[in-house]
Each structure stands twice: as structure tokens, then as C-alpha cells.
Amino acid sequence: MSEREVVITGTGLTTPVGKNSVENWQSLKTLKTGIANNRSDDLPEFLHYTGKVTRFDLPQDIPPKQQGQMKFLNRGATLGFCAAHEAVSSVKSFIGDIQPGRRALYVASGDHTKIGYDFMYPAIRDSVDSRWDNLDQRKLNESALNKVNPFFLLESLNNNLFSFLSAVIEFMGPNTSLASLSPCGGNALELAYRSIKLNNADVALAVGYGNWITEIPLYELEGLGILSKCRHGAASYRPFDRNRDGFIPGEGGAAIFLEAADSAEKRGADILGKLKGFGNCIEFSPSHKMGVSERVTKNNIASLLKETGTRIHDLSFIIPHGSGTRKGDSSELRSLTEIFSDENNDVPLCGLKPYTGHMGAASDITEIIFGMYAVKEKMVPATLNYEEAEKEFSHLRISGSPQVCNNDTFLSVSYGVGGQSSSVIVEVK
Template sequence: MNSQRNVVVTGMGLVTPAGRGLADAWNGVLAGKAAAAVDEQLAAAGTPVTIACRVPAYDADAEIGRGAKRRLDRFTHLGVIAAREAVAHAGLGDPDAEDPERIVATDPDRVGILLGSGIGGAETWAEEYPRFLDKGPSRASPMFVPKMLSNTAAGTVAIRTGARGVNMTVNTACAAGASAIHVARDLIRSGVADVVLAGGVEAGITALSISAFAQMGALSRNPDPAAASRPFDVDRDGFVMGEGAGVLVLESEEHARRRGATAYAVVAGAGASADAFHATAPPEDGGGAVLAIRRAVEDAGIDPASIGHLNAHGTSTPLNDAAEARALRAVFDDHTDRMVVTSTKGVTGHLLGAAGAVEAIFAIQAMREGLVPPTANLTNQDPDIALDVVTGEPRTVELDAVLSTSMGFGGQNAALVLTRA
């Protein structure tokens, strides 16, 4: 095993509230306009919070195939759409074929799928359990189990692409997308796979989940959707639920070179840790996050001062934002003042299990274009958060290495260091 072989990103696919597709989603976060809106389904259900960040409307049957709406949960739809774009972006399929997402540019037996999801088929649970209670056991849907299983998105992507390598689903809650990239990178380094489609997917906006998060005190109660998600702001009061998917094509640098693929970034470092502290709250000093970030930087083998940008977890909750700022200071000391920070959750809301993958893609885009998106709705930065956070307009900055952080309920932390290819 060559544990030091470079793993590069050769394709990216996005479905987010900021926009669908890599270009539109990136332009959406650069614009810095919140995607949150009053959700009609939540309002009709009378939930305590009715604000959410939905992805642009789509027709599952038209885009994925007849019966997709009935046979597949919404989170699987989003995963398939993002994976399709990533496969095309990486040049793995044949764009002129009847099924262009089918992998033909390399041996599909050596292509893995590794997706993260915190909840899985939330809409299926929300629809089917009331029907079971009302109609009885004989009316339970035979599609319930395959639709709701959190591994269905990864399995469906494999079915559609023909990828027969390692196929796994990672659940570290809101760190799941980043964790999937970490594990996928290591699978390629180990020689188990040449290529892995890795990322995260989530579609958890249901009346039940929103009500539960609201009862926990995790969601913003701001009545203005446009101003509700406000990472690092002194008036932040919780996150806004979002949905989406981000899929990256990872492959060994040697394999990418052999097939003439373009490398957009190197997954240079990955770190993980547990807070071992509390089910939902981070320790005040961000101790678990400190470990994950340090491990990622050490794994990358680079000078910490070369990291010029952080796409922060930045959920807009009082505890998380403050703890993350302290963690960054503990790792980077005075260099923290020279690190340009943003939280794209001000635009997208919190995508839960998809967040880490989507934000890793945004970090790569920032490095490629030398442009860091603003943090939406940050008008009065919390004086206890001593970070250089971009506000108002995107900031131009030269970047050779970037960091993306993710933290999940259960105290699970993930950090990724991405460098120029």
C-alpha cells in the first residue's frame, strides 16, 4: 500500500438551494443572497418554524426515469442528479450515449461509491408511517424499506453508473459528507479503488424533523427568511434547514493522468475526531474540532501558514460558531488573523449530511478562482469571534491551500485540507 499517493478531484456535481449545478450553485453563494423562504408544506402543517432552504424544483420522473418519484425518496433523487453531473464533469461517461452517466472511461469494477447522509429517506418516513397508523399493517408500502434506507442513494448511483467497487454509506450526522470524502480518499490510497464518487446527500425538510429541531432550540426563530441564517453574527439564533447533494469524483493522480483527466484539487489532508462531550453541544473550547483540524493539517504535510481560506462549518448557532472560532485560533494561533473565512450556510442553510461535501466543493472553487464568497447576513460580527470573515462582496485572494470543517451531532468532527493540483 502506498499511503502517500496523491488523490485528486476530477469532477464535481452540486444540487443546492443556492443553485443547481456547479456553476449556478457557485454563482449563488458568490451573490451572497440567502435562499431561505417560507415553506408552504411546513406552513400548512403548522410547524413551529416554517422557514427552510429548498433546492430548485425538478421533475424526478422526467429527469431520472418514469417511476422515480414513486420508487425513490427525494434524497436519492438529489444524489443521482449530483452524481450525474460529477460523472460528466470528470469525463467518465459517454455524453452521446443513451445513459450518459454509465461509466465507460475506466474499469467500473474499480470505481467505488461513498456517500454520507445523516437521515436518509426522511420524506418516506413522514409519508408512510401516518398511512400505516391510519390504514393498518396490510397497507404498509412494499417500497418503504428500500426508499428510506440511508444507503439507497449510494446503491442507486451504483446501479445507474455501473460502478461495482466498494459501496458504502457514512453517517456522522452533519459531518457525513466530509467523512465520506475522507474515507474515499483513504480507499484510493490503499489501492482498493482507482476512482470513488464521494460526497453527501440530504433531504430532511419534513414537518416532523423541523418540529423536532425547533423543539431542541436548534433552528432560527427569525421571522424574516432572508435574514434568518446569519453565521458569526451577534444576533444569530439558530440554523435554517436546507437540503441538497454534493458529489466529487476522486481518483489517484496516476490514474487521472493516464486517462487525461483534469485535476481540480488534491485531497491533501483529512482529519477526524470525537468530542466525547455531549450529544448535541460542542465543548466551549472546540477541543474535538481542534484535533480534527490538526490531524488534517499534519496529514497534508504542509506548513499550516500556507492555508489561506476556511469554509467554516458556521451553522449560525450561538454555541457552534463561537467554539469553531476558538478551535481555529488554538490550531493556527496568529495565522488565524490572515486566514480568510466564510460560511456559505448563510446562503444555503444547513444541508446536514450533505454540508461537508458541498462546502468542500465551494472551498475548491474559491481556490481555483481566487475568490472567497461572502457570509450572507453577517452585519454585526460577534466580538467574541475573532476571525476575518468575508462580508458584503466576494473577496479576491490568492490561495494554494484551503480548509473545510464539519461537525455533527454526537460530537463527530471532520476536516479536509485541499491544495492546488
């Protein structure tokens, strides 16, 4: 049985720069960032800068049976649900003709909304003495029954959105819920793609969401030494720049709806892009505990180019992961230098996370959506806040401002803690 081509016919975005895909793209075109000083008296100054979603529209057409379950969705899951709803809204009538068992669903969560025990504070306060030295277990149990939300455990489950979405939109075919950091959003999209390509499903939805802006995740990320000190305020997130010093976290949701190309063409669907293929490589190296070795990223991209028959010059641009950390960006740029070694290095590179902040699994999918809009408008997006690279990378064409592109494909790369690098090539006609 021949493998099927897979196309994108729906997208959804809920991020700090917009409550839908069009708003997000308009923000990117006008070089608008969603990173701002979201002041908190409990945090040091440099942790006040985050990418926070300030506007989103909750869907109003949730079936009555599921409306009561909305209270179990934490903030990150809610943003993911909004994005998923947008992605399927334009194809609802078509989905109704597909058997639920042929609808695949893959949800990736890098969400830390409920990390912490602040929900227990009222009961703990009732159970201790004035110096907080001794805790009365009996008082704690009695107070917890009245003052602690009994659904706190459900709200903390990373597969909560997965089960809710499956019930609301009745996607009951191949499925799974992924819980990790980047690149699990890209992994979810690859699984969705392969479910259709191998004829295990006719349509598929890939969702990524994340919230990294609550207190404990912020302190944990800072403890790892990968956050920016925000010496330049909201403009401190600057991938590939010689003065970069880490990333700024954000929150958001992103979703992509897929279907078989022949089906989409037959029904006259608006095809936004075609997934040409995915690459994946993983290797744990003690010297790269917090990132990915140069060899892994190079092998990942090289194998993808070979598998899809794509030449480096076929690409309009490359969207690297662009974490903004000293070591991470250097490793990634060295990998790309090796990829370019036998070619002219005139393919633009653009880092897109400074628009929204790093949203974990949501960023992986968001950047693919941004890339499709950019190719459609023949534009290479700008890397916000980029001024100049180190001398070692001065030969690379890093896009510091919007540029014109003429080709119809792009490459997007994501990687994460643990040594995994994932990439995808998308064609936009």
C-alpha cells in the same frame, strides 16, 4: 508500495440555489440564497423558512433495467442521484475502461424525507371512529392493502440510493453507505480518497444528500433548540454574527468524483483540485452533548496541518462548520483562535450554509465544491447575513463580503452531534 495522490475531476450539485455546479457557484458569487418562506399551514411561522430545491433535472439516460427502480427513491435520494449523475457525466467514457471492481462508491445520507407516518393516514382514518378514540385492527389491515403504498419501507431506507447508484453506474469496488448527520458527508469523501490512495480502487465517487425540511424533522430540530426563530426572515441564518440564534434547514445533493493523479494527468483530465489530506477527531463530552468541544476541533485541525505540512498562512481561507448556533459557533471560533495563537490571524473565515440552508451530509461536500470554485477565481466567499461578531472574536477576519485571495489551498471543517470533527485541505492549481 507508495501511496498515490488523489485529485478531483468531477463535481455535482443539486441544491436550493441551483440544479448543477455552475448554477450553484453563480448564485454564491451574486450573494443569492435559496432560503425562502415555504409556507405550510401545519407549521408555526418560523418553521416556514427552509432551503427547498425548486428545480432539478432527472437524468434521461438511466438504463431500462433500472428505470422502474426510480420509484423507490425518496426526494432526498433523488437529489443525491441528480448530483452523482452530474459528477460522473463528464468522465463516462473514461470510467468504461476501469474494471467495476476498481470503482469505489461511498454514499452519505443525513436524510429524513420519510420520517413520519403520513403514508398511513388514509388507512388509519378508515379504521377509527369519529373521535379517533378506537382503532379497528381488521379495518386497518383491509384498508392498508388498498390505500398504503407497499413500497413505503423501501423509500425510507437510507441505503436506497447507494444500491441504486451501484447498479446504474456499476461501481462495485470498495464501498459503504453512511447514515448520520454531519460530518458523514466528509467521512464519505475521506473513505473514497483513501480507497484510491491505498490502491484499493482507481476511481471513486463520494455522494452526500439530505432532506431536513419535512414536518417531523423540523419539530425535532426545534426541540433540540438549534433552529433559528427566523426573526429576520430568510436573512436569519447568520453564522458567527453576534445576533445569531440557530440554523435554517435545507435539502440537497452533492457529489465529488475522484481518481489517481497520475491517471488524470496521463489522460489530460481537467483537474479541479487535489485532496492533500483529512483530519478526524472525536471525543464525547457531557458538556458538549449537542456539539463538539473546543479541544476536539483544535486537535483535528492541528493534526491535519501537521500531517500535510501546511502552514496556516498557506491557506486562502477556512470554511468552518458555521452552524449558526450560539454555543456551536463560539466553540468553533475559540478553537480557531487557539490555532491562530502563534500566528497572525489574517486568514479569512467564511460560513457558507446560509446560501442553501443546512443540508446535513450534502453540506459537507457542497462547501468543498464551493471552496474549489472560489480559489480558482481568487475569491474569498462572503458569509451571508454576517455583520459583526462578539467582542471576544472581533480579532478574527470573518468574511462579510467577497474578498480577494492569492493562495491555492483552503481548509474545510465539519462537525456534528456526538463530538466528531472532520476537516480536509484541498489544493487548487
